[in-house]
Amino acid sequence: xxxxxxxxxxxxxxxxxxxxxxxxxxxxxxxxxxxxxxxxxxxxxxxxxxxxxxxxxxxxxxxxxxxxxxxxxxxxxxxxxxxxxxxxxxxxxxxxxxxxxxxxxxxxxxxxxxxxxxxxxxxxxxxxxxxxxxxxxxxxxxxxxxxxxxxxxxxxxxxxxxxxxxxxxxxxxxxxxxxxxxxxxxxxx
Amino acid sequence: xxxxxxxxxxxxxxxxxxxxxxxxxxxxxxxxxxxxxxxxxxxxxxxxxxxxxxxxxxxxxxxxxxxxxxxxxxxxxxxxxxxxxxxxxxxxxxxxxxxxxxxxxxxxxxxxxxxxxxxxxxxxxxxxxxxxxxxxxxxxxxxxxxxxxxxxxxxxxxxxxxxxxxxxxxxxxxxxxxxxxxxxxxxxx
Amino acid sequence: xxxxxxxxxxxxxxxxxxxxxxxxxxxxxxxxxxxxxxxxxxxxxxxxxxxxxxxxxxxxxxxxxxxxxxxxxxxxxxxxxxxxxxxxxxxxxxxxxxxxxxxxxxxxxxxxxxxxxxxxxxxxxxxxxxxxxxxxxxxxxxxxxxxxxxxxxxxxxxxxxxxxxxxxxxxxxxxxxxxxxxxxxxxxxxxxxxxxxxxxxxxxxxxxxxxxxxxxxxxxxxxxxxxxxxxxxxxxxxxxxxx
Numbered sequence: 001x002x003x004x005x006x007x008x009x010x011x012x013x014x015x016x017x018x019x020x021x022x023x024x025x026x027x028x029x030x031x032x033x034x035x036x037x038x039x040x041x042x043x044x045x046x047x048x049x050x051x052x053x054x055x056x057x058x059x060x061x062x063x064x065x066x067x068x069x070x071x072x073x074x075x076x077x078x079x080x081x082x083x084x085x086x087x088x089x090x091x092x093x094x095x096x097x098x099x100x101x102x103x104x105x106x107x108x109x110x111x112x113x114x115x116x117x118x119x120x121x122x123x124x125x126x127x128x129x130x131x132x133x134x135x136x137x138x139x140x141x142x143x144x145x146x147x148x149x150x151x152x153x154x155x156x157x158x159x160x161x162x163x164x165x166x167x168x169x170x171x172x173x174x175x176x177x178x179x180x181x182x183x184x185x186x187x188x189x
Numbered sequence: 190x191x192x193x194x195x196x197x198x199x200x201x202x203x204x205x206x207x208x209x210x211x212x213x214x215x216x217x218x219x220x221x222x223x224x225x226x227x228x229x230x231x232x233x234x235x236x237x238x239x240x241x242x243x244x245x246x247x248x249x250x251x252x253x254x255x256x257x258x259x260x261x262x263x264x265x266x267x268x269x270x271x272x273x274x275x276x277x278x279x280x281x282x283x284x285x286x287x288x289x290x291x292x293x294x295x296x297x298x299x300x301x302x303x304x305x306x307x308x309x310x311x312x313x314x315x316x317x318x319x320x321x322x323x324x325x326x327x328x329x330x331x332x333x334x335x336x337x338x339x340x341x342x343x344x345x346x347x348x349x350x351x352x353x354x355x356x357x358x359x360x361x362x363x364x365x366x367x368x369x370x371x372x373x374x375x376x377x378x
Numbered sequence: 379x380x381x382x383x384x385x386x387x388x389x390x391x392x393x394x395x396x397x398x399x400x401x402x403x404x405x406x407x408x409x410x411x412x413x414x415x416x417x418x419x420x421x422x423x424x425x426x427x428x429x430x431x432x433x434x435x436x437x438x439x440x441x442x443x444x445x446x447x448x449x450x451x452x453x454x455x456x457x458x459x460x461x462x463x464x465x466x467x468x469x470x471x472x473x474x475x476x477x478x479x480x481x482x483x484x485x486x487x488x489x490x491x492x493x494x495x496x497x498x499x500x501x502x503x504x505x506x507x508x509x510x511x512x513x514x515x516x517x518x519x520x521x522x523x524x525x526x527x528x529x530x531x532x533x534x535x536x537x538x539x540x541x542x543x544x545x546x547x548x549x550x551x552x553x554x555x556x557x558x559x560x561x562x563x564x565x566x567x568x569x570x571x572x573x574x575x576x577x578x579x580x581x582x583x584x585x586x587x588x589x590x591x592x593x594x595x596x597x598x599x600x601x602x603x604x605x606x607x608x609x610x611x612x613x614x615x616x617x618x619x620x621x
Contacts, residue, residue, distance in 0.1 A: 002237055002238075006238075007236075007237050007253065007256070008238060008256060008259055009238070010237060010238030010239055011238030011239060011252040011253060011256045011259065011260065011502075012238075012260065014238065014239050014250070014252055014502070014504060015260050015502035015503075015504070015505065016505070017505035017506050018506075029259060030259070047191060047196075048191055048196055048199060049191075049195075049196040049197060049198070049199030049200030049201075049203060050199060050200065050203045061504075063200045063203055063204045063508055064196070064200055067196070067197060067200040070197055070200055070201055070204075070218060071200075071201070071204050071509070071511065072510075072511045072512075072513060073216060073217055073510075073512045073513065074512075074513045074515050075512050075514050075515065076515050076516075076517040077514055077515070077516055077517060078516075078517045078519050079516040079517065079518055079519060080518075080519050080520070081518050081520040081524070085518075085520070086524050086525060086528040087528045087531065087532050089520070089525060089528075090526070090528040090529035090532065091529070091532060093525065094529055106532060106536060107532055107535075107536070108532075108535055108536045118516075118518065121516070121518070122516075122518035124518075150520075150521070150525060151522060158526065159526055161533065164526065164529065164530045164533065167530075169526065169527055169530030169531075169534075170530050170533055170534050201510065203504070203507070204507050204508040204509065205507060205509070205510050206510070209510075213510075216512070217510055249503060250503065250504070251497065251501040251502060251503050252501050252502045253501070254495040254500055254501050257495070257499070257500035257501065260502055261499065261500070270492070272394060273394055275488035275489070275491075275492060276394075276481075276484055276485055278488065278491070279484045279485070279487040279488035279491055280484050282487075282491065283484065283487055295477075295480050295481060295484060296394065296395070296397065296484075297395050297396065297398065297477065297481065298394050298395030298396075298397065298398065298440075338496060338498070339491055339494050339496060340494050340495040340496065340497065340500075340501060341494075347487070348487060348490035348491060348494065349486075349487060350487075353483055356483075358479060358480055362473055362476045362477055362480065366469070366473060366476060
């Protein structure tokens with residue numbers, strides 16, 4: 001059975017909002033052999049999830065140091081990349097190394113800083129040195145994780161412009177509409 | 190030697206800033222038999238200066254109640270409740286879910302708006318849906334923090350609730366009245 | 379007993395309504411609420427109110443309403459029974475006793491609740507725990523199709539595009555103007571617009587000829603060189619030379 005004074009010291013240390021010295025502990029737990037109680041407690045808690053630790057001449061309980069990783073959990077939440085994100089990633093993949101200004105020229109739309117940040121956070125894009133032109137703008141390129149994520153052996157596996165055209169992915173909207181009409185010539189017959 | 194999983198659960202509960210449910214514990218300690226670990230820990234700490242207690246479906250460590258006299262000094266009293274506040278809280282706890290009108294029927298007086306607000310602000314009372322009767326009045330019930338604050342493992346631990354229920358004192362007067370008449374058919378003979 | 383009533387008098391403002399006051403008075407009888415004498419309680423209450431008013435203390439209306447009801451209850455309990463009376467005085471007395479019991483039970487329950495081991499007063503949690511954190515990390519999703527479709531979209535948007543208009547059989551507006559003006563000059567009476575189309579026109583060319591001839595008719599009507607008539611929307615459109 002645990003000694004009455006030891007359990008008083010245990011409770012006092014647990015409820016304290018800062019490490020306590022011997023006298024402060026005695027002030028709460030009452031007269032007794034505080035050092036002996038501390039030694040008993042340190043011994044009892046050794047190897048448990050909680051440890052009694054000494055900081056200078058003060059004592060406190062803390063979570064066992066080797067379990068600190070349990071207190072911070074990372075949780076992954078799937079999120080769909082935005083349209084701007086996918087387009088920017090595609091331009092980088094097809095044109096790397098490419099500067100932000102070049103990406104904007106190709107997209108025809110400005111890109112926000114957050115867009116490239118998201119791609120870097122995802123691990124798909126990395127800074128790839130500076131272009132030796134006035135202003136020395138940073139260039140971007142894809143990473144090995146990018147190839148792995150999209151199941152590509154290399155960037156050469158990306159379909160070329162001709163492939164895209166053949167797949168109908170390059171057709172402007174009005175041309176696509178015209179084709180649809182030809183495909184259904186008797187629609188209004 | 191303490192089991193690795195028990196130790197993890199111990200560390201997580203020690204580090205938590207609020208009582209934790211089984212799933213939250215598992216979220217940090219990882220997969221394992223949380224209930225078994227909790228039982229082991231509760232057993233281990235029984236009689237020590239710190240105890241592992243269950244409050245509703247959540248668990249936390251706290252100091253042993255019999256050591257209150259060592260720890261109470263220099264501490265502010267928790268918020269002082271008015272008499273109306275105490276009675277209203279008791280009525281909600283013993284009758285939940287309960288409407289304002291039902292609370293007023295028991296107390297024989299209207300409750301001011303502030304009374305329920307104070308209980309909600311303290312985190313002890315919450316709105317608990319509407320009663321499906323004309324006017325659809327809001328009902329109130331207690332929260333997990335209520336159990337934690339008042340040291341109750343569950344609502345079944347409310348002091349004297351079984352006796353009160355057995356004596357019919359938790360039934361409305363109308364119902365009790367009918368029962369009383371049935372029990373004493375010759376009362377006014 | 380009188381002395382206790384006396385001490386209660388001082389505190390007229392301290393009561394949470396008439397029922398609360400009644401409960402406090404009932405407790406001075408020092409018996410279980412189930413064994414309370416309602417008649418005695420009524421006397422106590424009425425005495426209390428009389429006393430308060432004698433001292434010119436403000437007595438709220440609901441206490442006076444209760445006093446009136448209790449005075450009525452008292453007379454009903456004491457006077458010979460009226461069998462027609464509903465509810466009976468005994469029932470009213472029992473209801474009052476049940477209400478007092480319930481309020482008393484909740485008051486005791488509240489006191490016991492407050493007297494328990496309260497967190498922050500009797501038992502303590504760690505004041506400054508490390509805390510647990512769950513860091514939410516986005517796992518970005520996109521697949522290869524999204525990627526190449528996006529590139530196609532960007533290319534389509536920004537590359538020069540050559541528009542090719544397919545060669546289709548059409549009747550120009552100029553041809554239709556010439557044709558309708560000539561034919562209407564030959565016609566004597568009203569004729570539908572279809573009569574002005576080439577007899578061998580079919581398919582896409584016929585639709586084009588109809589559209590152009592219709593526009594030509596409107597233009598000629600504007601110039602006063604043709605008259606138009608249509609009985610109803612979508613009814614046949616007739617043309618003739620102005621009279």
